[in-house]
Amino acid sequence: MDFRIRHKRKLRILPTPDEGIRALETQVPRAEAFAGKMLAALRPGLQWLYRARRRVATASVGVLAIWIFLHVTFGANGMVVYRQKRTEYRNLQKEIQGLQQENSHYNERIKALQTDPASIEKEAREQLHYARPGEVVYVDPNPPNPQTPASATAQK
Numbered sequence: 075m076d077f078r079i080r081h082k083r084k085l086r087i088l089p090t091p092d093e094g095i096r097a098l099e100t101q102v103p104r105a106e107a108f109a110g111k112m113l114a115a116l117r118p119g120l121q122w123l124y125r126a127r128r129r130v131a132t133a134s135v136g137v138l139a140i141w142i143f144l145h146v147t148f149g150a151n152g153m154v155v156y157r158q159k160r161t162e163y164r165n166l167q168k169e170i171q172g173l174q175q176e177n178s179h180y181n182e183r184i185k186a187l188q189t190d191p192a193s194i195e196k197e198a199r200e201q202l203h204y205a206r207p208g209e210v211v212y213v214d215p216n217p218p219n220p221q222t223p224a225s226a227t228a229q230k
Contacts, residue, residue: 089097123130147153186193198204205211 145152149155183193187197203211203213
């Protein structure tokens with residue numbers, strides 16, 4: 075194995091604390107001059123802002139109030155959306171109530187067909203056209219909902 079150093083590294087000598095303070099002392103006047111120039115440039119705008127602070131605050135509150143009003147009225151959970159959701163909720167509640175009534179009707183019908191001989195006989199007579207001996211069954215030649223057979227040809 076080769077342990078020789080191929081590249082000479084540059085050594086960096088850190089400044090002593092005294093040198094850092096002296097460097098800072100030389101930079102302070104430049105920083106103060108820059109701050110003075112910036113303050114002089116910003117002074118007219120800052121003075122205007124100080125004189126108009128009440129108007130600026132009033133305008134800011136007005137803009138904030140308008141934004142809040144628009145957000146409450148038309149936002150993602152605003153009054154318009156709330157009313158739409160409330161209407162949808164009422165419609166869904168009516169639909170649920172109708173479906174529950176229909177379900178209870180079907181459950182009663184199922185119980186009747188399982189246990190009541192009269193309802194079983196009635197269903198057999200209606201669907202299967204059963205009749206007791208001596209009875210005559212009349213069938214309507216034109217049922218209310220006739221099912222038309224599907225034709226293989228297209229109609230024009």
